[in-house]
Amino acid sequence: MIEDNYAVYRVGAGPLWENPAFNFNPSHLKIGSEGITGRVAASGAMVYLPDVREDPGYVEMQGSKTLSEVTVPIKVKDKVIGVLDAQSERVNAFDDTDLVVLQSLADQTAVAIENARLYRQAKQLAVVEERNRLARELHDSVTQALYGITLHAEAAFRQLDVRNIPLANEQLAELRSTAQEALREMRLLIFELRPSVVEMQGLVPALRARLEAVEERAGMNVEINVDENLELSDRIQDGLYRIAQEALNNALKHAKANEIILNLTGTMSRITMEIMDNGVGFKPEEAVEGGGLGLDGIIERAELLNGELTLDSWPGRGTTIRIEVPYE
Incomplete structure (x- = not known):
């Protein structure tokens, strides 16, 4: 994968990676100047080396016995985001059909990576939208309910000052109803703020x-x-x-x-x-x-x-x- 100015090995499969003597060394190849991977990351074009020994820029990985190699760019909207690399311990191991298959795999990998990126982006946007919605709910419902509670309380006090008990009771009943509504709203908002149980x-x-x-x-x-x-x-x-x-x-x-x-x-x-x-x-x-x-x-x-x-x-x-x- 392309990270900063380097092509970084992230995942591999096959007999080479099962060899205990092999390791990702070097694991970072500078784009444009190191190895076939770095060249492909810079140019955005496939490179096939039927015999890696004939390429002066080839960088041998520790423990590998590679003799032929194909490196294909993984591109999203013409931007190289990674490379797909296939190696063999035989000279001239890849034919035209192999190259077509590897290019197809690289294209499918690009689609999968881009879809994953868009999914993460959509989830982040959904979180922002949800927070904004909760803020609106808080303002529109709970804040208004608390304002209503204050008004009913003040009205009840005024009626009590003049000893108008029936009207004071009416205001207190309205206050209780508004407070119960605010409590329901708060329970709902608090539940929605919790981590997703789903x-x-x-x-x-x-x-x-x-x-x-x-x-x-x-x-x-x-x-x-x-x-x-x-x-x-x-x-x-x-x-x-x-x-x-x-x-x-x-x-x-x-x-x-x-x-x-x-x-x-x-x-x-x-x-x-x-x-x-x-x-x-x-x-x-x-x-x-x-x-x-x-x-x-x-x-x-x-x-x-x-x-x-x-x-x-x-x-x-x-x-x-x-x-x-x-x-x-």
Whole structure:
């Protein structure tokens, strides 16, 4: 791999690497001036040495008996990020077919490395976006709730000063309701700030942990029915958890629900997740058009999983969110 101004040996396979007398020495070759690897890293072009003894710039590695060598650049967007090197203890060991295969392997390696880089970058961006979202939630919900608590407390004191007990009791009741709402919001935010249970334990434990830490502590009746033997890819687990998280947030914050049912089942080809609440409901068309209730995020995540999403809701009769996802 290319690191700073050097081509650094990172991984190898084959009889040479199984030889106890062999080691990566030298393990760093200066780009442009040391060995075939350094030359290829600088030029970005394949080099084939049918007999390495005829190349004055060849650098022999300790313990190797290499007689022929092919080095192919690993490039992303015309930038060399590494090299793929094949060696043999025979002279003229590689033919044209071998060169084509090695170039293909180098190209596939480049795609894999770039995909891994983009995945890491996407995860980093997702962390930043999540932090920004939590900051907005903190400002929009908890901060406003605390402001409301202060106003109700001041109003109650004013009524007590004039001995108007009934009105003071009304203000105190409002204060208690607002404080309970703030407590629910804080529990939700604190849970979301914890390390991802999905990554550490998997989807089902993560769903149970969320329901126990947030919904049950908020006084909601919770029922969870899951197939414990589902084997899901990390991508599907993360996507389904994020969809469940958004649906549960809606039930907690907007639906005024006191009952949640979550079902997670699987067949030979598909996984199905259902989240049902007995809240106030909504008109799906209006909510989708308005981009409210976090539905944009749910729809986007369902599409990324190639899933089929169904929203069943109506004012006064609760909400069911159902997603079917194909196995990977």
